[in-house]
Amino acid sequence: MARIISGPETGADGRERGALPPATQGGAAVSSASNDHSLDRLIRKLQSIAILSDKERQALLSLPAKTRVLKAGHDIVREGDKPSQCCLILNGWACRYKLIGGGRRQILSFHVPGDIPDLQSLHIHTMDHSLAALSESTVAFIPHESMRDLTTRFPNLAAILWRDTLIDAAVFREWMVGMGRRDAFERIAHLFCELYLKLQAVGLAQSYRCSLPITQVDLADALGLSNVHVNRVLKEMREQHVVTLRGGALVIEAWDELMRACEFDPTYLHLEKGAAA
Structure with missing residues (x-):
C-alpha cells in the first residue's frame, strides 16, 4: 500500500483560497485521509487507458x-509556482483555471479522482495556470523525484503517463471545438457525456447516474457561457427529460438522445472500456 503521511496546509488568503506550500513549511493542521482512500484510484485511472503489470501496480502503490x-x-x-511534487486527486473534484482582468475566471478542465492534473510540472517547471479544489477534496502529493525514479525503473509506466498527458491534450482540443462551434445546449451535453464516462472509468458512475459537485457558475466559466444561459439550458434539458442536475447529482435520463444532440464520439478519451453502461 502507499505510504500515506499527513501534512500541513496553509490557511486561505484574502480571496478565500489557500495555495499549499512545500511540505517542509508549517501551517494549520489538516485532517489526514481516511483509510478508504489510497493510490488505488490512480491504478483504476491508468488501467482505464492502458494495461498494467502486477509489478507496475505494486510500484504505483508504493509511491x-x-x-x-x-x-x-x-x-x-498557483500560476507562477515552481512545484516539487505532483498532485493526485483521491476524493472530490478539482479544476485548472486562469484569472484575467477583473477577476474573471476561465476554467480549463475538470478533474476527478484518479487524475494527476499537474503531471506536466515534472517537465514544465513554472505553472502557467492555477489548480484548485472545486469541492472538499482529499489530495495526495507525490514528490517529483519519486515520480522520476518510478518512470526510470518502469519505462512502460513512463509511456502510460505520457499517454495520459496526450489524452489530456485531446480533451483540450475537444473543448476548443465546443467553445468555437457548438451552441450552449451542445456544449453542456458534450461535457456531461465526457464527465460521465470519465467517472464510470474509475468506478464512480453507473446506470447513468453520478455525483457532479459543480455549480452553474463553474459550468459557465468552463464553457464560455453566462450563468443565466446555463440555467436556461439545464431547465430545457430537464423539461425534455434528457438530463436532471440537482443537489450535486447528475442523472442522464436519455443517454442516446444526449449523445446525438451534441454528436458525442468518445474516441478522444481513448478509454479501454469507453461505452456507458
Whole structure:
C-alpha cells in the first residue's frame, strides 16, 4: 500500500483560497485521509487507458504520498509556482483555471479522482495556470523525484503517463471545438457525456447516474457561457427529460438522445472500456 503521511496546509488568503506550500513549511493542521482512500484510484485511472503489470501496480502503490483534505475553493498550486511534487486527486473534484482582468475566471478542465492534473510540472517547471479544489477534496502529493525514479525503473509506466498527458491534450482540443462551434445546449451535453464516462472509468458512475459537485457558475466559466444561459439550458434539458442536475447529482435520463444532440464520439478519451453502461 502507499505510504500515506499527513501534512500541513496553509490557511486561505484574502480571496478565500489557500495555495499549499512545500511540505517542509508549517501551517494549520489538516485532517489526514481516511483509510478508504489510497493510490488505488490512480491504478483504476491508468488501467482505464492502458494495461498494467502486477509489478507496475505494486510500484504505483508504493509511491510515497502525503495527503491533505482541502476545502472547496482552496488553491492546490498557483500560476507562477515552481512545484516539487505532483498532485493526485483521491476524493472530490478539482479544476485548472486562469484569472484575467477583473477577476474573471476561465476554467480549463475538470478533474476527478484518479487524475494527476499537474503531471506536466515534472517537465514544465513554472505553472502557467492555477489548480484548485472545486469541492472538499482529499489530495495526495507525490514528490517529483519519486515520480522520476518510478518512470526510470518502469519505462512502460513512463509511456502510460505520457499517454495520459496526450489524452489530456485531446480533451483540450475537444473543448476548443465546443467553445468555437457548438451552441450552449451542445456544449453542456458534450461535457456531461465526457464527465460521465470519465467517472464510470474509475468506478464512480453507473446506470447513468453520478455525483457532479459543480455549480452553474463553474459550468459557465468552463464553457464560455453566462450563468443565466446555463440555467436556461439545464431547465430545457430537464423539461425534455434528457438530463436532471440537482443537489450535486447528475442523472442522464436519455443517454442516446444526449449523445446525438451534441454528436458525442468518445474516441478522444481513448478509454479501454469507453461505452456507458
